[in-house]
Amino acid sequence: AKMEDGPVFYGFKNIFLTMFATFFFFKLLIKVFLALLTHFYIVKGNRKEAARIAEEIYGGISGKNCWADRSPLHEAAAQGRLLALKTLIAQGVNVNLVTINRVSSLHEACLGGHVACAKALLENGAHVNGVTVHGATPLFNACRSGSIACVNVLLEFGAHPQLEVHLSSPIHEAVKRGHRACMEILLAKNVNIDQEVPQLGTPLYVACTYQRVDCVKKLLELGASVDHGQWLDTPLHAAARQSSVEVIRLLTDYGANLKLRNAQGKSALDLAAPKSSVEQALLLREGPPALSQLCRLCVRKCLGRACHQVVHKLCLPEPLERFLLYQ
Numbered sequence: 001a002k003m004e005d006g007p008v009f010y011g012f013k014n015i016f017l018t019m020f021a022t023f024f025f026f027k028l029l030i031k032v033f034l035a036l037l038t039h040f041y042i043v044k045g046n047r048k049e050a051a052r053i054a055e056e057i058y059g060g061i062s063g064k065n066c067w068a069d070r071s072p073l074h075e076a077a078a079q080g081r082l083l084a085l086k087t088l089i090a091q092g093v094n095v096n097l098v099t100i101n102r103v104s105s106l107h108e109a110c111l112g113g114h115v116a117c118a119k120a121l122l123e124n125g126a127h128v129n130g131v132t133v134h135g136a137t138p139l140f141n142a143c144r145s146g147s148i149a150c151v152n153v154l155l156e157f158g159a160h161p162q163l164e165v166h167l168s169s170p171i172h173e174a175v176k177r178g179h180r181a182c183m184e185i186l187l188a189k190n191v192n193i194d195q196e197v198p199q200l201g202t203p204l205y206v207a208c209t210y211q212r213v214d215c216v217k218k219l220l221e222l223g224a225s226v227d228h229g230q231w232l233d234t235p236l237h238a239a240a241r242q243s244s245v246e247v248i249r250l251l252t253d254y255g256a257n258l259k260l261r262n263a264q265g266k267s268a269l270d271l272a273a274p275k276s277s278v279e280q281a282l283l284l285r286e287g288p289p290a291l292s293q294l295c296r297l298c299v300r301k302c303l304g305r306a307c308h309q310v311v312h313k314l315c316l317p318e319p320l321e322r323f324l325l326y327q
Contacts, residue, residue, distance in 0.1 A: 069099065069100075070099055070103075070108075071093070071097050071105075072084075072088055072093075073085065073088045073089075073093050073095070073097060073105045074097070074099065074103070074104075074105050074108050076088060076105075076117070077105040077106070077108040077109040077112070077114065077117045077118075077121065078108035078109070078111070078112050078114075079112070079114075080109075080112055080114035080116070080117055081117075082114075082116045082117055082120065085105075085117050085120060085121070086120055089120070089121075089124050095121050095124045095125055095126045096125070096126060096127055096130070098130070101132055101133045101134070102130070102131065102132045102133050103132050104126065104127065104130045104138070105117075105121055105126065106118060106121045106122065106126040106127070106128070106130065106138045107130065107132060107136065107137075107138050107141050109121060109138075109150075110138040110139070110141040110142040110145065110147065110150045110154065111141040111142075111144060111145055112145065113142070113145040113146070113147035113149075113150055114150075115147060115149035115150050115153055118138070118142075118150050118153055118154070119153050122153065122154075122157045128154055128157045128158050128159045129158070129159060129160055131167060134168065135166065135167040135168040136167075136168045137159065137160070137163065137167070137168070137170070138150075138154055138159065139151065139154045139155070139159040139160070139161070139170045140168045140169070140170045140173055142154055142170075142182070143170040143171070143173045143174035143177070143179060143182045143183075143186075144173050144174075144177060146174075146177060146179035146181075146182060147182075148181050148182060148185065151170075151182050151185050151186075152185065155185070155189060161186050161189040161190075161191050162186075162189075162190075162191045162192060162195065165195075165196075165197055165198060169195065169197050169200070170182075170186060170191075171183055171186045171187070171191050171195070171203050172195075172197055172200050172203055172206050174186065175203045175206045175207045175210075175212060175215045175219075176206050176210050176212075178210070178212040178214065178215060180212075180214045180215050180218055183203070183215055183218070183219075184218065187222060193219065193222060193223065193224045193305070194224060194225045194228050196228070196230065196231075199230075200230065201229045201230030201231075201233070201238075202224070202225070202228050202229055202230070202235075203215075203219055203224065204216065204219045204220070204224040204225070204226070204228070204229070204235050205228075205229035205230050205233070205234075205235050205238055207219060207235075208229075208235040208236075208238040208239045208242070208244070208247050208251070209238045209241075209242065211242050211244045211247060213244075213246055213247060213250070216235075216247055216250055216251075217250060220250060220251075220254045220326075221308055221325070221326065222305065222308065223304065223305030223306070223307060223308070226251055226254045226255055226256045227256060227257050227260060231263065232260075232261070232262045232263045233262045233263070234256065234257070234260050234262070234268070235247075235251055235256070236248065236251050236252075236256045236257075236258065236260070236268040237262050237266075237268050237271060239251060239268070239278075240268040240269070240271040240272045240278055240282070241271055243272075243273065243276065243277075243278050244278070245277050245278055245281045248268075248278060248281050248282060248285075249281060252281075252282075252285040253293075253326065254297075254326075255297045258282060258285060258286060268282060269282045269283070269286075292323070296323060296324055299324055300324065307324070307325075308325060311324050311325060
């Protein structure tokens, strides 16, 4: 008989499993106890002792004010509990406490769209441009939640509307989520309308990818480059992949080039499903454009991105002005 089938083997196996389970439970119990102790010290304002305990649990953490666990301040901000948040601040809790991922209470407040909590934190010295390990700022979180009020208060306190390409872009997030108002606020702060971010492309490319028609319309109206997408992939390629006929019509109306090919050598028409409404829409636009369309594109190109602002100064008849503005 094999040893594995004998009672001795099963006896040792049971002992080993029992010891392992006991050790795991004991270790978990210690961590829970230390976490509660950390919570107690944070509430009492003894940040130094809390940091020491957090380091015992999670090992060394580089950087100032780095935390392994969310503090009560984080919870209050995330849940929009203004009174609790102000009480903690009055007790001396540091408004710039961050988790191990560098998430601050201001990040949490903006993600939840809690503008009153965000303002209270900013008024007490919260870092308006704090960055998480994932490259997100409070402004990025505000654009993610679609909170116009949070976006405005952050900008009022000095938030950077446009960031380096390696950080998460607020305008791309606003467009991705379909928060047109947030997008317009950022563009009014002179954010580059054609900023290309690795893995995402331009805001217009993102809008086409996620079929955010309102954002597509506004970006084109404000002068976004109709053919600038993600490297060789154009917004028209993105719209063809998503089978979005409405977006394709918008892009072609604004002069999208149907002949451009991506890195795989494919045009937008190549990406359209055979005999689909997308293929039909693209085929209808393949021929030469009407003279009126050519004139409109030429005038808009001469006026540049400020077209929607300066066209009124040309003193044109109202129907012609409306035609130039796609109204």
